[in-house]
Amino acid sequence: MSHDWPLWEVFIRARGGLSHKHVGSVHAPDSDLAVRHARDVYTRRMEGVSLWVVKSTDISASDPDDSGPLFAPAEDKVYRHPTFYDIPDVLKHI
Amino acid sequence: MPSLPTIQPGDVAEADRASHAGAFDAPAVEAHRDAIVEYCIRLGDDSLILGQRLCEWCGHAPVLEVELSLANLGLDLIGQATFLLDLAGELEGRGRDGDAIAFHRDVLAFRNCLMVEQPNGDFAQTIARQFLFSTYQLALFEALTRSVEPRLAEIAAKAVKEVRYHAELAAQWVVRLGDGTDESRERMIDGLDWFWRFVDELFQMDPIEQALADRGIAVDKAALRGGFDATIAKVLDEATISLPVYPRAVVGGRKGHHSEHLGHLLAVMQYLPRTYPDASW
Numbered sequence: 246m247s248h249d250w251p252l253w254e255v256f257i258r259a260r261g262g263l264s265h266k267h268v269g270s271v272h273a274p275d276s277d278l279a280v281r282h283a284r285d286v287y288t289r290r291m292e293g294v295s296l297w298v299v300k301s302t303d304i305s306a307s308d309p310d311d312s313g314p315l316f317a318p319a320e321d322k323v324y325r326h327p328t329f330y331d332i333p334d335v336l337k338h339i
Numbered sequence: 340m341p342s343l344p345t346i347q348p349g350d351v352a353e354a355d356r357a358s359h360a361g362a363f364d365a366p367a368v369e370a371h372r373d374a375i376v377e378y379c380i381r382l383g384d385d386s387l388i389l390g391q392r393l394c395e396w397c398g399h400a401p402v403l404e405v406e407l408s409l410a411n412l413g414l415d416l417i418g419q420a421t422f423l424l425d426l427a428g429e430l431e432g433r434g435r436d437g438d439a440i441a442f443h444r445d446v447l448a449f450r451n452c453l454m455v456e457q458p459n460g461d462f463a464q465t466i467a468r469q470f471l472f473s474t475y476q477l478a479l480f481e482a483l484t485r486s487v488e489p490r491l492a493e494i495a496a497k498a499v500k501e502v503r504y505h506a507e508l509a510a511q512w513v514v515r516l517g518d519g520t521d522e523s524r525e526r527m528i529d530g531l532d533w534f535w536r537f538v539d540e541l542f543q544m545d546p547i548e549q550a551l552a553d554r555g556i557a558v559d560k561a562a563l564r565g566g567f568d569a570t571i572a573k574v575l576d577e578a579t580i581s582l583p584v585y586p587r588a589v590v591g592g593r594k595g596h597h598s599e600h601l602g603h604l605l606a607v608m609q610y611l612p613r614t615y616p617d618a619s620w
Binding site for chain 1: 402
């Protein structure tokens with residue numbers, strides 16, 4: 246049965262103010278049921294306040310063989326990190 | 340089947356007071372407090388037995404997602420049963436809690452409707468039962484939030500959110516199976532046909548509930564039927580299947596006249612706490 250159902254990637258917003266984060270995937274016949282399945286599989290312990298599902302085949306991914314040209318150029322650019330600022334304690338999610 | 344409990348002198352006196360003829364009928368419940376206890380047990384037994392039935396899908400559902408989905412519904416229902424049977428035990432004042440009422444009671448003392456004790460059948464049959472029962476239970480709990488008995492109203496207010504989800508999920512599955520493949524459609528129709536005979540009992544009122552409803556404590560279930568029928572018709576229309584036609588309704592659960600299936604369910608459910616009464620986990 247599951248062979249007939251497409252795969253959906255599940256994203257959860259843990260709290261207001263945070264972004265949706267990828268948590269896993271579910272099988273479902275359509276997007277409405279994918280949301281319900283995601284709710285039943287991934288939010289049983291109050292993990293979130295909002296859900297997104299995206300058909301896995303609709304996601305375009307980078308090619309692992311291209312990881313050199315894509316990511317290596319950033320390796321020696323430490324000045325891009327904002328490590329030279331003091332961050333107030335009250336800001337939690339930076 | 341668990342063995343029958345020892346008959347106590349109090350039970351004999353209660354049986355003697357019963358005014359009506361049927362030997363297996365429950366003794367007439369007269370006192371007001373007893374009526375509320377009875378009402379809580381009816382509501383609690385519905386949730387308990389259906390919760391137990393749904394949990395039977397654990398390890399057997401077609402896919403992991405459906406398994407968790409059905410188990411979640413079952414756990415919601417068992418949670419409702421805990422609240423309702425605990426309240427029944429407290430009002431009853433005989434030192435029983437919800438667990439004692441759930442696990443140390445024999446089949447004739449159960450007051451659930453016949454629908455919830457029926458076997459799961461296939462997935463479509465389980466969905467048919469869930470769709471019919473949750474649609475009814477949603478209307479019931481929505482009305483019960485306005486009960487003048489505050490604790491019943493609180494339990495209903497918590498449960499109504501859970502049951503709204505159950506009703507929506509089941510309705511979505513009815514549409515998908517009914518308007519799905521030839522096989523899913525046939526199974527969905529068979530499932531609804533099987534369960535339709537148990538629908539009338541859901542809305543049946545008796546003097547106990549009518550007296551409580553007149554005082555604003557219980558819900559007048561007969562008044563919910565119109566809304567129920569409209570919701571069922573709307574969903575079945577979307578599922579492109581027609582309303583089942585079943586000539587004769589089956590009733591009796593509220594009086595303890597159960598089908599053979601309930602005893603088998605209780606044997607599994609009650610085995611552990613009856614064999615090891617002090618077990619805890």
